[in-house]
Amino acid sequence: MVQPLNRLKESASQTAGPYVHIGLTPNFCEIGGVYPEDLGTKMVNDKTKGERITVIGRVIDGTGTPLKDALIEIWQADADGLHNSPSETRGTADPNFVGWGRSPGNMDTGEFVFETIKPGRVPFKDGRLMAPHISFWIVARGINIGLNTRMYFGDEEKANEEDPILARIEHRVRVPTLIAPRDGNTYRFDIHLQGEKETVFFDS
């Protein structure tokens, strides 16, 4: 016999269900007057440093149908590559940029939109710089545990080529599922849950 480690187990995930918007974006689904505004809808203000960009996309199921009951959250560094988090030890992030956003998607089209800034590069554990990226977390009815992935930027070819995470994807044909093409100031990032274009999801 040995000493017990006395660790707890993480609470098991359960689906966010069809009414996740009641809890997380109540104003969006016409439950007004409880909170002044839904959290995570506004990411930048006039003083935020960095290049303004729009990220648009859909979450698409195995039949090619966009989800209209999903909830998408993003988390990213500021323009200098710093996170607005107590666990950020390299410096102080832009006080005018939280770096977190939440979108319920459009009720008719399922399209999510984030008005944000292009993040700077963040170092990997060994000090190499990762390519600029935005972390995504997707929950919905039928998704039993939140899905993690990253969006990389289509106009950052050189940085993407040397990114240590993208480099770990064995099937190179799948790398483009994480790279959003740029059109003006807009990046389109469609997330495919299944099929030939299935997005690379992370266990991180």
Added chain:
Amino acid sequence: MNHANMTNKGPETGAFFQRDREWHPQAFTPWYKTSVTRSPQRALLSMDNTLSEITGPTFGHNILGEHDNDLLINFAKPGETAIGPRIIVYGRVLDERGMPVPNVLVEFWQANAGGRYRHKKEGYVAALDPNFGGCGRTITDENGFYNFRTIQPGPYPWPNGVNDWRPAHIHFSVFGHGFAQRLITQMYFEGDPMIDLCPIVKTINDPEAIRGLTAALDMQATIPMDSRAYKFDIVLRGRRSTLFENRLEGN
């Protein structure tokens, strides 16, 4: 030794323990039909956390309104309250090391006492309660405690099998200190015979994991002649110590 490094109170910078993906539900659970076309089929890309996952957003108590954690009245007309069994739900947000997780946002949503959600896509015949919105939120205190007041939600039928019903439950969304700790789950109620019949509960294989989502009736926390109480602790991923991780060999 930097004590703050091991208490979860100071900022921690370590990566999180690997998620036990056999403890959590699998993505593809065909008895829960919606999962069939919404479940990734390919292997996940496993990687140790980077700074992008180790860090995460924080929320200040200034975002909270006075009644955000009181679902009895946060949608009700002045002087009125929601209809249903009055309950207090309380507990702690802990991590896998057993450490409290202070100052994190906890959001919750639920059906009313008849099992009806306030949502335009909801088609169940049970009546809406004009005084019940069904959402609330709070932030854990320095010891990881949270609490809120609500009514006990009812069970309800849902289109899956011909006659599938959800047990009474409250949905929880929890932030930790790192984005990799982000979690959504559901709280069930002690003694509810509907738990074992539910296709969504059955996406979890391990009965111990289901017990971990079942809140205990706590008569000691009950307010006599007013509200019963249920205790529900939530456990987030634990963080590795960084004590030996950033030290160069030979130092």
